[in-house]
Amino acid sequence: xxxxxxxxxxxxxxxxxxxxxxxxxxxxxxxxxxxxxxxxxxxxxxxxxxxxxxxxxxxxxxxxxxxxxxxxxxxxxxxxxxxxxxxxxxxxxxxxxxxxxxxxxxxxxxxxxxxxxxxxxxxxxxxxxxxxxxxxx
Amino acid sequence: xxxxxxxxxxxxxxxxxxxxxxxxxxxxxxxxxxxxxxxxxxxxxxxxxxxxxxxxxxxxxxxxxxxxxxxxxxxxxxxxxxxxxxxxxxxxxxxxxxxxxxxxxxxxxxxxxxxxxxxxxxxxxxxxxxxxxxxxxxxxxxxxxxxxxxxxxxxxxxxxxxxxxxxxxxxxxxxxxxxxxxxxxxxxxxxxxxxxxxxxxxxxxxxxxxxxxxxxxxxxxxxxxxxxxxxxxxxxxxxxxxxxxxxxxxxxxxxxxxxxxxxxxxxxxxxxxxxxxxxxxxxxxxxxxxxxxxxxxxxxxxxxxxxxxxxxxxxxxxxxxxxxxxxxxxxxxxxxxxxxxxxxxxxxxxxxxxxxxxxxxxxxxxxxxxxxxxxxxxxxxxxxxxxxxxxxxxxxxxxxxxxxxxxxxxxxxxxxxxxxxxxxxxxxxxxxxxxxxxxxxxxxxxxxxxxxxxxxxxxxxxxxxxxxxxxxxxxxxxxxxxxxxxxxxxxxxxxxxxxxxxxxxxxxxxxxxxxxxxxxxxxxxxxxxxxxxxxxxxxxxxxxxxxxxxxxxxxx
Numbered sequence: 001x002x003x004x005x006x007x008x009x010x011x012x013x014x015x016x017x018x019x020x021x022x023x024x025x026x027x028x029x030x031x032x033x034x035x036x037x038x039x040x041x042x043x044x045x046x047x048x049x050x051x052x053x054x055x056x057x058x059x060x061x062x063x064x065x066x067x068x069x070x071x072x073x074x075x076x077x078x079x080x081x082x083x084x085x086x087x088x089x090x091x092x093x094x095x096x097x098x099x100x101x102x103x104x105x106x107x108x109x110x111x112x113x114x115x116x117x118x119x120x121x122x123x124x125x126x127x128x129x130x131x132x133x134x135x136x137x
Numbered sequence: 138x139x140x141x142x143x144x145x146x147x148x149x150x151x152x153x154x155x156x157x158x159x160x161x162x163x164x165x166x167x168x169x170x171x172x173x174x175x176x177x178x179x180x181x182x183x184x185x186x187x188x189x190x191x192x193x194x195x196x197x198x199x200x201x202x203x204x205x206x207x208x209x210x211x212x213x214x215x216x217x218x219x220x221x222x223x224x225x226x227x228x229x230x231x232x233x234x235x236x237x238x239x240x241x242x243x244x245x246x247x248x249x250x251x252x253x254x255x256x257x258x259x260x261x262x263x264x265x266x267x268x269x270x271x272x273x274x275x276x277x278x279x280x281x282x283x284x285x286x287x288x289x290x291x292x293x294x295x296x297x298x299x300x301x302x303x304x305x306x307x308x309x310x311x312x313x314x315x316x317x318x319x320x321x322x323x324x325x326x327x328x329x330x331x332x333x334x335x336x337x338x339x340x341x342x343x344x345x346x347x348x349x350x351x352x353x354x355x356x357x358x359x360x361x362x363x364x365x366x367x368x369x370x371x372x373x374x375x376x377x378x379x380x381x382x383x384x385x386x387x388x389x390x391x392x393x394x395x396x397x398x399x400x401x402x403x404x405x406x407x408x409x410x411x412x413x414x415x416x417x418x419x420x421x422x423x424x425x426x427x428x429x430x431x432x433x434x435x436x437x438x439x440x441x442x443x444x445x446x447x448x449x450x451x452x453x454x455x456x457x458x459x460x461x462x463x464x465x466x467x468x469x470x471x472x473x474x475x476x477x478x479x480x481x482x483x484x485x486x487x488x489x490x491x492x493x494x495x496x497x498x499x500x501x502x503x504x505x506x507x508x509x510x511x512x513x514x515x516x517x518x519x520x521x522x523x524x525x526x527x528x529x530x531x532x533x534x535x536x537x538x539x540x541x542x543x544x545x546x547x548x549x550x551x552x553x554x555x556x557x558x559x560x561x562x563x564x565x566x567x568x569x570x571x572x573x574x575x576x577x578x579x580x581x582x583x584x585x586x587x588x589x590x591x592x593x594x595x596x597x598x599x600x601x602x603x604x605x606x607x608x609x610x611x612x613x614x615x616x617x618x619x620x621x622x623x624x625x626x627x628x629x630x631x632x633x634x635x636x637x638x639x640x641x642x643x644x645x646x647x648x649x650x651x652x653x654x655x656x657x658x659x660x661x662x663x664x665x666x667x668x669x670x671x672x673x674x675x676x677x678x679x680x681x682x683x684x685x686x687x688x689x690x691x692x693x
Contacts, residue, residue, distance in 0.1 A: 066375060069375045114166070129152075136419070
């Protein structure tokens with residue numbers, strides 16, 4: 001089972017809705033989730049962002065940083081629902097994920113075993129020492 | 138000069154603590170080597186041919202006295218007594234042990250320094266004109282903007298895992314000493330017709346295996362738009378840059394493959410969308426930064442002693458003629474301290490030499506030092522009356538080589554002596570060329586000539602923009618050196634032209650000698666530089682000097 005990481009630590013997935021691949025965007029209903037990958041263009045979601053309750057942004061590899069820009073873009077399009085980074089995200093990247101607009105990170109059990117809760121909680125202080133927030137204000 | 142505020146201090150201390158934790162977590166297995174690698178890289182720690190190498194950031198090449206002394210301490214305590222100043226105005230320590238690195242980072246933090254983002258696929262140390270705030274030809278001091286960019290880029294959450302590394306350079310002078318056209322983003326400080334400050338923004342320059350000069354993406358960007366615009370460029374690149382091939386991942390390829398117009402359209406769309414997220418707080422921070430870059434209290438005293446000493450001492454005169462540049466304040470000079478003593482490793486300084494330079498900056502240089510991308514150290518503000526004393530101290534420390542801008546002032550990458558990527562040696566070639574011209578005693582007659590040497594196709598030695606560029610390759614297990622001519626890293630930037638077949642290591646020094654002596658034969662007069670002659674006559678006569686074909690030699 002996958003683990004959802006937030007500022008308060010590990011939890012199980014409580015999202016009740018259906019999560020659709022981007023190809024099924026035409027079928028999106030109020031309260032659904034949508035999943036995008038690094039190569040997808042989040043601009044195609046602009047028309048349905050008001051209905052979508054969750055967007056899962058996949059990170060197939062931790063060193064592919066496109067998902068960070070996707071998060072920032074989705075927020076700039078006005079998305080206010082749950083935004084989740086999913087896959088190979090490191091505890092060391094937790095602060096980055098939160099700062100670009102993700103609410104939470106979803107990891108698998110193997111990664112959670114290797115990087116236990118304490119290592120993620122160590123970066124729950126992501127609002128501290130944040131140059132860009134100071135400059136944008 | 139800039140001193141850390143409480144925010145910077147807290148940031149850098151927390152970052153050191155994080156890295157200390159990451160080293161421990163690598164050791165206990167929480168992090169795999171693959172996962173640890175980018176984390177150590179974004180803290181400046183490379184694994185090289187023989188050992189770890191720590192690259193310490195010297196933001197915009199500016200150093201205080203206490204910082205230079207601390208670098209000397211680190212060289213002695215944790216390394217082998219020396220450091221290597223780099224073409225990106227940083228310093229590298231070649232022999233640190235992994236377990237010592239967190240302690241070294243703490244020692245750096247004590248003097249407001251770090252090694253953050255000196256490596257990795259993120260925004261690297263921002264480089265600037267090494268004569269900033271001193272040069273007579275300057276419009277504006279680029280360092281406050283460079284510091285603003287340092288703060289903005291530091292730990293930027295969106296841009297720590299870019300397709301590839303990203304380098305920004307800035308100049309405040311029309312005479313480009315920061316090689317802005319060979320950077321991912323080049324910034325030239327300009328004023329518009331209304332006299333308001335802003336930037337000409339260039340994008341997509343770079344050297345490496347596909348050298349390209351940057352193109353103008355905005356001819357005037359108002360100062361307050363800088364950070365959102367740079368962020369828009371980075372965002373477009375983060376999404377569009379190629380991730381399938383490391384050698385096609387730099388922004389120069391993104392711009393080239395998409396076309397400047399399409400790339401610009403993307404940038405402008407992002408800029409328009411994200412600009413409103415900026416409230417102007419950055420401009421307030423900039424004002425605080427600018428307040429820290431006030432000019433020193435320049436002295437107004439006679440320079441007669443300097444003139445008299447110069448007239449009476451030919452060795453001093455030779456040094457003064459090559460190693461001084463015009464200062465914007467009467468009575469002052471900019472001193473370049475050559476780290477290119479004939480036969481030594483270009484850019485290396487011992488701990489003792491670092492301390493001597495720090496002492497001189499403290500006593501005679503208003504407390505300021507710079508690192509140039511040409512791997513020399515600059516004392517930007519020295520009163521001419523103090524120059525005889527400065528020179529005497531430099532001589533005692535083996536630092537008074539009079540060769541700035543001359544044949545032996547060579548940029549060389551570390552090459553096969555240190556680097557795991559190198560395909561040939563660079564340092565020994567630089568040393569041999571310098572020694573050869575030292576024996577011939579023609580350097581001063583030859584005049585300005587930039588030789589740049591890279592030990593592999595990644596071009597860390599900037600050979601593409603050398604008047605004479607040398608690229609060391611591996612040809613079936615044998616080092617082979619290719620020659621390019623006519624490169625230029627200044628405001629008249631050009632990529633050098635490849636000549637014919639390369640030369641083996643034992644022949645490349647002779648080939649360079651033939652080029653230089655050939656130039657002396659065909660130059661119009663002593664005023665015409667090597668580069669000007671090349672531009673006037675083209676490559677053919679020079680090919681004749683290299684390969685000895687009569688037909689081309691006659692064309693001269």
